[in-house]
Amino acid sequence: MxxxxxxxxxxxxxxxxxxxxxxxxxxDAVREKIPNISLGTVYRNLGALIExxxxxxxxxxxxxxxxxxxxxxxxxxxxxxCKGIFDFDMPTGMTEEMKKSxxxxxxxxxxxxxxxxxxxxNTAQ
Amino acid sequence: MxxxxxxxxxxxxxxxxxxxxxxxxxxDAVREKIPNISLGTVYRNLGALIExxxxxxxxxxxxxxxxxxxxxxxxxxxxxxCKGIFDFDMPTGMTEEMKKSxxxxxxxxxxxxxxxxxxxxNTAQ
DNA sequence: GATATAATGATAATAGTAATCATTACTGAT
DNA sequence: ATCAGTAATGATTACTATTATCATTATATC
Numbered sequence: 034m035x036x037x038x039x040x041x042x043x044x045x046x047x048x049x050x051x052x053x054x055x056x057x058x059x060x061d062a063v064r065e066k067i068p069n070i071s072l073g074t075v076y077r078n079l080g081a082l083i084e085x086x087x088x089x090x091x092x093x094x095x096x097x098x099x100x101x102x103x104x105x106x107x108x109x110x111x112x113x114x115c116k117g118i119f120d121f122d123m124p125t126g127m128t129e130e131m132k133k134s135x136x137x138x139x140x141x142x143x144x145x146x147x148x149x150x151x152x153x154x155n156t157a158q
Numbered sequence: 159m160x161x162x163x164x165x166x167x168x169x170x171x172x173x174x175x176x177x178x179x180x181x182x183x184x185x186d187a188v189r190e191k192i193p194n195i196s197l198g199t200v201y202r203n204l205g206a207l208i209e210x211x212x213x214x215x216x217x218x219x220x221x222x223x224x225x226x227x228x229x230x231x232x233x234x235x236x237x238x239x240c241k242g243i244f245d246f247d248m249p250t251g252m253t254e255e256m257k258k259s260x261x262x263x264x265x266x267x268x269x270x271x272x273x274x275x276x277x278x279x280n281t282a283q
Numbered sequence: 284g285a286t287a288t289a290a291t292g293a294t295a296a297t298a299g300t301a302a303t304c305a306t307t308a309c310t311g312a313t
Numbered sequence: 314a315t316c317a318g319t320a321a322t323g324a325t326t327a328c329t330a331t332t333a334t335c336a337t338t339a340t341a342t343c
Contacts, residue, residue, distance in 0.1 A: 035309055035320055056299080071323040076300060078321090092217045094267075096331085098299085110256060113264070121255055130246055131235060135275030139238070142219075143268045150260030160289055160340055181330080196292040201331060203290090221300080223330085 034085065040078045042066050047088055047102030053109075053118040055099055091118065094146060108143040114152030121145075159210065165203045167191050172213055172227030178234075178243040180224055216243065219271060233268035239277030246270075 034040075042063045047054065054062070060075045079100055082088045091099045093111045099118060110119040123143060131138050148156065159165075167188045172179065179187070185200045204225055207213040216224045218236045224243060235244040248268060256263050273281060 037309075037321060039322075069323070071325095073301080073324080074322060080301090090219075092219075092221075094215075094217075096217075096223075096299090098221075110261060110263075112261075119261075124249060124255075130249075131270060131272075135278060136235060136237075136244075137273040137278045138235075138270050139272040141268065141270040143266065145256060145263050145266040147256075147264040148262040153260060153262045162290060162340075164291075194292070196294095198293080198332080199291060205332095221330085 034081060039063070039067060039070055039074050040082070042070075043075065043078050044082060044087060044102065047100060051103065053091060053099035053101050055097060059100060091142070091144060093118075093144065106141075108145065110145045110147070110149070112149040112152055113146055114148050114156065117149060119149060159206060164188070164192060164195055164199050165206070167195075168200060168203050169207060169212060169227065172225060174227075176228065178216060178224035178226050180222060184225060216267070216269060218243075218269060231266075233270065235270045235272070235274070237274040237277055238271055239273050239281065242274060244274060 043059060046059060046062050056072070056075055056079060059079070060070070060072050063070055063075065079088070079090075083090055083100075086104065087102075089101050089104050091101060091109050093099065103120070106123045108121045108123050110121055111117075112119070123141065147153075168184060171184060171187050181197070181200055181204060184204070185195070185197050188195055188200065204213070204215075208215055208225075211229065212227075214226050214229050216226060216234050218224065228245070231248045233246045233248050235246055236242075237244070248266070272278075
């Protein structure tokens with residue numbers, strides 16, 4: 034995998050923001066640095082970066098995919114009110130049962146849905 | 159929500175098989191009973207059944223969506239070898255941290271990736 | 284059974300992502 | 314530093330899964 038300014042810009046953007054971004058959001062952000070970057074290049078690099086383990090992706094219920102440059106094991110919470118994505122520690126001891134069955138777990142994706150503290154406060158009457 | 163033979167057939171199929179099926183697989187299976195059912199109807203009913211909580215959906219890494227008529231809380235394991243989907247108990251005590259933060263958790267989706275016992279055995283040299 | 288209307292089948296439309304291909308630009312050897 | 318080989322790019326087209334549209338059909342209520 035060669036070093037290109039497009040790939041570097043995408044990775045730097047994802048690492049600079051502790052948030053989750055869709056492919057188009059990344060495209061828009063990177064275009065400020067590389068105005069003529071192609072959306073295809075963004076998708077190609079996101080795929081390659083996932084493949085190499087430099088970023089991860091989060092798929093939410095409504096078929097949206099978000100990319101995350103923070104790769105330490107963590108769970109995601111999707112707020113159905115404000116649509117925000119929040120990080121949480123991954124619960125431990127989760128894969129015990131699977132390992133017992135002889136399964137080799139290479140990654141685990143935990144996404145929870147509900148209301149964040151703010152939205153929960155506002156909907157309570 | 160009205161009772162239709164299309165909806166009944168979809169739900170019965172999903173409940174009869176303890177496996178996970180994509181929309182097209184469901185379409186093909188139900189077409190044996192209702193040959194002229196439309197794929198749009200399948201999608202419409204799958205959406206409605208998810209909405210009403212009668213089935214659940216599992217999104218895997220490679221953008222495939224599978225539907226599951228077994229709705230008791232459980233985690234999914236996707237084998238990257240044979241592409242099979244396996245069920246596991248959902249680990250307990252998982253949402254403690256989220257609840258402590260004032261978050262209201264309504265559902266949790268845990269998908270793990272790796273190799274099932276069979277595929278792990280075959281790839282070990 | 285007649286009526287109201289939700290759901291259907293057929294089709295077209297959309298959105299997100301992947302493939303194509305000529306051109307550009309990294310990288311390693313000279 | 315220059316060059317050659319080739320991986321990655323931008324522009325575009327193609328694809329696939331899903332959703333919307335709409336006239337027609339079938340379900341539930343009276």
